[in-house]
Amino acid sequence: MSILMISGVTATSCIGRGLEQTLAALHGRRGGLAPCVFRDMVVDTWVGEVAGVDDEKMDADLRDFNCRNNRLAQLALSQDGFTDAVEVAVGRWGRRRVGVFLGTSTAGMLRTEWAFRHRDAVNGQLPAEFVYAGTHSPYSLTEFVRRKLGLAGPAVAVSSACSSSAKVFASAQRMIDCGLIDAAVVGGVDSLCATTLYGFESLGLLAKEPCRPFNVDRAGISIGEAAAYMLVERVTGPQDREAVWLLGVGESSDAYHMSSPHPEGLGARLAMERALVSAGLGPEHIDYINLHGTGTVANDAAEAIAIANVFGTATPCSSTKGATGHTLGAAGALEAAICVLSIQNGFMPSGPYTGPRDHAMEINYISQNQGAAISTVLSNSFGFGGSNCSLIFGRPI
C-alpha cells in the first residue's frame, strides 16, 4: 500500500484539549484520571472524563445530533486548526474527493440510556426528543463530523470495539489506493456511559485505582473518553522531510475468544508483522512502540509475548493509557496522535509513574520519559472479538 501524508492532527482527552496540552501532560507525566463521579454512576473506579464537553452548543441545523459523543466530537474538531487544514485539502482535491472514516464503540449510548430512563409512563415509548439516527446509530458520529466539515466524499463508521479508530486508517488508505478519494478525515470519538462502565465492571476488568499497565500488580483498566482526528492525503510531489507519514497498517483476527486475547498474542503478532510488511520495514526499524497496554493481567501478558516474538526485548515501548485511561473506540486515533507528537518532539512518553514493572514480561518497557531522535513508531490497538490493528507512523526511510 502507498504511504500517506499526515497534514492535520488533533486530540482531546482527559489530559488536554488539543496537542499543546496533551504534549505538556505527557512531558510532565501527568495523568488525567480521577475517581468516578460521572453523572449518577456508582462504580468504584477511576475515569478519564473530558472537562467542558456539555458546554458545547450544537448548530441549529445539527440539533438531531445532540449527545455527549457528538459534543465531544465538536469540541475536539475546533482544536489545532484542524478544520482549516481540512478546508485546504478541500481546496486541493474537492469536497467529493475527501472521505470521512471514524471509529466509535459507544456512539451516543449515554443518550439512549437517558431515553430509557424517561419512557412515557402510560405507553412506555422513548421520549420524542430521542433521535436514533443522530445519536444512537454507530454512523451518527461520522455523519455529524461530515456535515460539520461540509464534506461530500465516501463516509463510514467503523465499530470494532477498541480497535475501531485504528482500523479507520486502513480503510482510508485502501480507498485512496483504489483512486476513489485523494484525502480522508480519520479518527475516533468515544464517550463515557453506563453501558461501558457497568459492562467492564461485570467482566471484572475495571481497576479500583488508576490503571497500571505492565505493572506487577496491575488490576484492570480505567475507562476514558477522547476524540482524535487526522487528515491523511495522497502523496504528490517531493516529500517534506519534516512531515510525518502513515507508513503501514496491519490487521488480523484472533479467532480465539470474544473477550479474552489469544494467550500467546498470536493475533497481535500477526497484526504487527503485517504492518511491517505493509510498510516495507523490518522490526529493527521501529524506534518506539506505543502499546495497547490496557492494564488487565491477560491483555498485557499476551501483548508482551507478541512484542518479544516480533521485536525481541530491546525496542523501547510504553502504554499511555495510565495517563488517558482506555478510551475504547477512540484509543487507536488518540494513540496515533501521541505517536505523531512523539516523532515530532523526539521523545518517548512513559506515562505516570505507577509502581514497579512486571519483570516477568521480557520487553523494554520504559520507566521514564526518554528523549531520542525517533523516526519510526508502531502503535497497537486490540479489541473484543479478537480485532487487532497495528499502525506505523514515521518519516520515510
Added chain:
Amino acid sequence: MHPVYVEGIGVLGPGIQNWQEAVYLLKGEDTYLPGRTILSSPESLPPAERRRASRGVMAALQVGYAACAMAGILPAEPASVFASSGGDGDICNAICSAMAAGDHLISPTQFHNSVHNAISGYWGIATGAMAPSSVVSAYDGSFAAGLLEAVSLLLTLRTPVLLVASDQDYPFPLYAARPVPDIFAVALLLTVTPQPGKALVQIRIPGDMPFAERPGQAMSDAQLDDLSRAIPAARCLPLLQSIARRDSGNIVLEYLPSQYLVLEVAPCR
C-alpha cells in the same frame, strides 16, 4: 475501478430461505410471500459459542457459510467485511431496560455480544479465520458502505473477500425509534480474478462517477420492494435481482443522504 466478481451468494430474510429459492423469487418465477425469517443453527460453531451467539450472529454465519460453499472456498480463507446498520437489538434493549430499572449487573456474555463487531468475532472463532476483518456501518446505506469497503479490501489484498451485511429487529421500545421488522442477512464472496464456471457476475464501480444524486428504480415486485426498504441489509435486493436475472447495466444502491452508489454489472456465464 478494477472490476470484481461474485462467486458465491448466501441470503436469508423474511420469506427467503436461501439463494437458490431467492433466484426464483427475484426472477418472478415464484411469488414472493412475506413471512418471518427462519434461522438454522450452524453446526460448525463450538458448542460454547453456539450457546452464546445471538440470532443475528447465527443468521450472519449461515449466509457467510453458504456463500463460501457456493464458491468452493474454505471459510477460514477469505478476508471479511461485516456491515450492519446497528448492533444486536435484543441485547441493547435488554441492557438499557435493566439499567433504567436500576439493575446495573450486566451479564458478561451480553456485554461482549453488544459490540458491533460481535459477528466478526464469532465468524473468526467458528471458522478459524485470522485474516483482516472490517466492521462498517452507514445507517440505511450500510450494505453499499460494506460493498465499497469489500471492493477496496479486495483490490488491495488481491485475495478473496467475504462481504456479510446483516441487520436485525429491535424489540419495543427501541423498535418505535428504529422500526426494523426482522432479520435480513446477505453474503457475497468476491474475487478479483474470475474462475471459469464459478464467477456469476462482474461488478465495477465507475471510479470517475461512483455516486448518483437520485435513487434507482423501485423493484417491480411491490412486496420485494417493501422488503428492500424495510431492512437496511435488504437494500442489496436490486443487485441480487440483477444477478438472478442475468441483467447487464447500472444498479443504484442506497448509500449516504442524497448520495447513491452506482454499480455496473454484467453476467459472467
